[in-house]
Amino acid sequence: MSYSKKIVQEVNLEFENRLAFVESDRNRRLDIAYEKAPELLKLDTEIQKTSVKILGAAMQGKDGLSEKINAIRQEVNALKEKREKILEACGLDKHFTDYKYVCELCNDHGFVNGQVCICRKKELTKRQLDASGLGRLLDTQSFESFSFDYYTEKEEIKELVSYLEEYVEEFGNNSKSLLFVGGTGLGKTHLSTAVARVLIEKGHNVVYETAQNIFSDFEKDRFRDHYDTSYEMLGDRYLDCDLLIIDDLGTEMVTSYSVACLYNIINTRLNRGLPIIASTNLSSGEIRKIYHDRITSRLFGEFSIQKFVGSDMRKLSKKI
Ligand SMILES: [Zn+2]
Known part of the structure; x- marks a missing residue:
């Protein structure tokens, strides 16, 4: 699990805001209730005092402590019942002044018993998906929606898909880098997106971008105003994320500069x-022609080459 620092900060802020809203929303309802039934305020002060009583009982030692606590609990319950009746008597719901949390599992703290709550996980994933650069591709391109229909070499592509399913299953530090080679319309983008989606849902920080956009971000960093302290380096996310997906390398x-940049990234x-x-x-011949040996030796030496063979699916699907 390693969400980007920026996303974690955003989510922390989101939960702080949620709690602040829950608090102010409850205070607003409390004011309404106090206005309608001023005796509630006195009752609430009494309820608050009971927690001090519990502390006091605990300090007196263990002797008869559980009986004392039980008695105090009964007292609290009686006060709460009285409170509900007062609320109802002035035409309000008995839960009118309750805290209204978005998530009742963690009361909007984002954690339950030291574990990250499902609501916080969802929020992190949502933001990570938005920030991944995949945008609308994520709506349609998954392992489930991948069709083998247009492939002439079905066995090869099936093998590749199972390889990738295993890849995401076992993904971690030191997972192999992959080079998808093949003509347009053979599913390279579809399967990259499918990989990204599964990994993001598992909590990994995945960034997807075209080669052109990656290099122009590094270019912007290079020509930034060095005195502007608010400038956020755009290139960092390509170097820090758990998985970087570079689409359309070579276009x-x-x-x-772009060659030096690519070498630096790799x-x-x-x-x-x-x-x-x-x-x-x-x-591979064209790659060798375009890029320096330093790059091709890493690409062909350390990346696992995955070939996409077949006819252009987009052309085929238009024929059918
Ligand atoms: Zn929660």
């Missing part, structure tokens, strides 16, 4: 044990 404008991530999935329409 970017190849310059000496080198930094592999040294940190953080995998990359890169997809390209180029043949």
Whole structure:
């Protein structure tokens, strides 16, 4: 589990806001109730005093403690019952002044018994999906929606899909980097998205971006105003995330800067044990022609090459 720092901060803030809202919303209802039934205020003060009584009883020693506590509990219950009756008598619901939490499992704290609550997990995942760069692809492209219909070499693609399903199952530090090679319309993007979706749902920080956009982000960092302290380095997320998916490698404008940048990304991530999935329409010969040996030796030496073979699915699906 490693959500990006920014997302964790956002979610922490979201939960602080939720709690603050629950508190102010309850206070607003409490004011209404006190106005309608001023005797409630006195009753609430009495209920609050009982917790002091419990403390006092505990300090007197263990002798007869449970009986004392039981007696105090009964007293509290009687006071609460009285409170409910007063609320109902002035036409309000007996739960009118209760705290109204979004999540009753954790009372909007985000944690239950030291464990992350399901509501916090959902919020983290939602934001991670939004930040992944996958956008609307996530709506349609999953392992479940992947169709083998258009493939002529069905066995090969089935093998590849099971390999990827196992890959996400066992994903962790030092998972292998993958290079998806094959023409357009052969499902490279679909399967990259499917991998990303499963990993994000498992709590990993996955970033998906085209090669061109990655390099232009690094370019913006390079020409940033060095005196602007509020500037957030755009390139960092490509170096820090658990899995980086680079789409369309080779379609970017190849310059000496983009090549240096790609080398830096590959080198930094592999040294940190953080995998990359890169997809390209180029043949291995074309890759060797475009990129420096330093890059191709890492791509062909340390990435597991996954070939997508077949005819363009988009063309085929139009024929049918
Ligand atoms: Zn919760």
